[in-house]
Amino acid sequence: MRCVLVLASGAAWESEALDRLRESAGIVVLKRCVDVDDLLASAATQQADVAVVSSDAPGLDGSTVQTLRRHGVGVVAVTGAHLREDAESRLARAGILATVPDTEVTSLPATLLALADAQVTVPAPRAGTLATVPEQPDAEAPTGPVQPGRVIVVWGPVGAPGRTTTATAIASELAARGRATLLVDADPHASVAQHLGVQDQVSGLLSAARTPSPVQAERLASAARAVGDHLAVLTGLPRPERQVEMRDGVLGEIVTELALTCDVVVDTGSELLGPHALRDGAAGMTLEALEVADEVVVVGAADPVGLARLARGLVQLRETWGETPVRVVVNRMRSSLGWSRSDVASMVEGFASVSSLHFLPDDRAAVDRALVAARSVAQEEGSALAGGVRELVDALHPETCRVTTKAAGWPRFRRRTAGTTRQP
Ligand SMILES: Nc1ncnc2c1ncn2[C@@H]1O[C@H](COP(=O)(O)OP(=O)(O)OP(=O)(O)O)[C@@H](O)[C@H]1O
Numbered sequence: 001m002r003c004v005l006v007l008a009s010g011a012a013w014e015s016e017a018l019d020r021l022r023e024s025a026g027i028v029v030l031k032r033c034v035d036v037d038d039l040l041a042s043a044a045t046q047q048a049d050v051a052v053v054s055s056d057a058p059g060l061d062g063s064t065v066q067t068l069r070r071h072g073v074g075v076v077a078v079t080g081a082h083l084r085e086d087a088e089s090r091l092a093r094a095g096i097l098a099t100v101p102d103t104e105v106t107s108l109p110a111t112l113l114a115l116a117d118a119q120v121t122v123p124a125p126r127a128g129t130l131a132t133v134p135e136q137p138d139a140e141a142p143t144g145p146v147q148p149g150r151v152i153v154v155w156g157p158v159g160a161p162g163r164t165t166t167a168t169a170i171a172s173e174l175a176a177r178g179r180a181t182l183l184v185d186a187d188p189h190a191s192v193a194q195h196l197g198v199q200d201q202v203s204g205l206l207s208a209a210r211t212p213s214p215v216q217a218e219r220l221a222s223a224a225r226a227v228g229d230h231l232a233v234l235t236g237l238p239r240p241e242r243q244v245e246m247r248d249g250v251l252g253e254i255v256t257e258l259a260l261t262c263d264v265v266v267d268t269g270s271e272l273l274g275p276h277a278l279r280d281g282a283a284g285m286t287l288e289a290l291e292v293a294d295e296v297v298v299v300g301a302a303d304p305v306g307l308a309r310l311a312r313g314l315v316q317l318r319e320t321w322g323e324t325p326v327r328v329v330v331n332r333m334r335s336s337l338g339w340s341r342s343d344v345a346s347m348v349e350g351f352a353s354v355s356s357l358h359f360l361p362d363d364r365a366a367v368d369r370a371l372v373a374a375r376s377v378a379q380e381e382g383s384a385l386a387g388g389v390r391e392l393v394d395a396l397h398p399e400t401c402r403v404t405t406k407a408a409g410w411p412r413f414r415r416r417t418a419g420t421t422r423q424p
C-alpha cells in the first residue's frame with residue numbers, strides 16, 4: 001500500500017494524475033497539498049510514504065527532499081520537458097526516488113507501486129551508528145527511538161570571519177543540551193581538528209567519502225571521532241587538493257544519512273558559486289552542504305571590510321539560493337568600531353531579509369582560552385561570547401532552550417579518543 005501526498009502547484013497534469021492514482025488498487029491519495037509548507041506539514045504527521053511533486057514547484061529544493069526523507073516520505077517528481085538537465089541531476093542527488101515526464105502521468109501508479117518498501121520507509125536507527133549507546137550503561141539515560149536531526153550549515157565570506165569558531169560553538173552547545181551532534185569539517189582548508197584538539201592523521205571526511213554508495217550510517221561510524229558525550233567530529237581534508245577524492249554528491253549523501261540520527265553542523269569554506277556553476281574547485285563541497293541545509297548561518301566580521309564582504313555574500317547567497325532562510329552572525333563586535341547593533345542591523349536588512357541577526361562579541365581572551373584548552377568558545381562559562389552562542393542556538397533550536405539535562409531519545413556518543421587536550 002502506498003499512501004501518497006500530491007504537490008502539483010497548479011500543473012496541468014494534476015487532474016489526470018489524481019484520477020489514475022485514485023483508481024489504482026494499492027494506492028491511497030491522502031492529500032493534495034497547496035505548497036511546500038503544506039507538504040512538509042502533512043509529511044510530519046508520518047502517515048504518508050510517497051510524495052508526488054511537480055519538479056518546478058516553488059520552494060522545492062534539495063533541503064525539502066531531505067526533510068521529506070527524514071519523515072519517511074520518498075519523493076517522485078513529475079518533470080516538464082523544459083526541466084534542465086542540471087536541475088534534474090540536482091534533484092536526483094537530493095534523493096528523489098524517480099522522475100516521471102508530465103506527458104506520461106498514466107505511468108505514475110506503476111512507478112509508485114514498483115518502488116521497493118525499503119526505498120520509501122524511513123531507516124530505523126541502527127546499532128553501531130554514530131548515535132550510539134554510552135560505553136558505561138547509565139541508569140538515568142533515557143531510552144527510546146532516536147529522532148532525525150537538523151542540518152545547520154555555517155558559511156561566511158572570505159577573510160576568516162569566524163566560521164569555524166561559530167560552527168564548533170553551535171555544535172558544542174547543541175551537544176551540551178543533550179542533542180547527539182556531529183560536526184563536519186567541509187572547508188577545504190580544514191581547521192576543526194585544530195580548534196578541538198583532535199588528532200586527525202586520518203581524515204574523517206575522506207574515510208566517509210570512501211564508503212560505497214549508497215552511503216550508510218553504520219559505515220560512517222568509524223570515520224567520526226568522539227570529542228564529548230554527545231559530540232563527534234568528522235575531520236576535514238589534509239590538503240585542499242584532496243577534494244578530488246570527494247566524488248560528486250558524496251558530501252550531501254554523508255550529511256543526509258547522518259542527519260537521520262543526529263544533528264549535523266557543517267563548517268564550510270568561503271567560496272560560493274551558483275548551483276549551475278561548475279561544481280569542482282573549492283565551492284563544490286559548500287554547494288553540496290547548502291543543498292541539504294535546514295538552516296544556513298552566515299558569519300561576517302563586524303569591521304568595515306568584514307561587513308562589506310558580508311553584504312556582498314548575502315546578496316550572492318540570495319541570488320544563488322533564492323529562498324533559503326538564513327541567520328546572520330556578526331562576529332567580533334566591539335565598541336571601538338563606533339557602530340551600534342542597530343546600525344549593523346539596518347545595514348544587514350538593507351541587503352537581505354534574514355530570519356534572525358545575532359552578535360558575538362570580540363573576546364580574544366575567551367577565544368584564546370578555548371583554543372589552548374582545545375574546546376569550543378561555548379564552553380567558556382561566564383563569558384559574553386558563550387552567552388551569545390546560547391542565544392544563537394536558542395534561535396536555531398528553540399525546543400532545546402530550557403533543556404539542561406539529557407533530552408529524551410538522544411543517546412550519547414561513545415568517547416573513543418583519549419587525550420583530546422592540546423599539548424602546550
Ligand atoms: N568572537 C571572537 N573574538 C575574538 N577572536 C575571534 C572571535 N571569533 C573568531 N576569532 C578568531 O579569529 C580567527 C579566525 O576565526 P575562525 O578560524 O573561526 O575563522 P574562519 O572563518 O573559520 O577562518 P578560515 O578562513 O581560516 O577558515 C581565529 O584566530 C579566531 O580565534
Ligand SMILES: [Mg+2]
Nearest residue numbers: 163164187191
Ligand atoms: Mg575555518
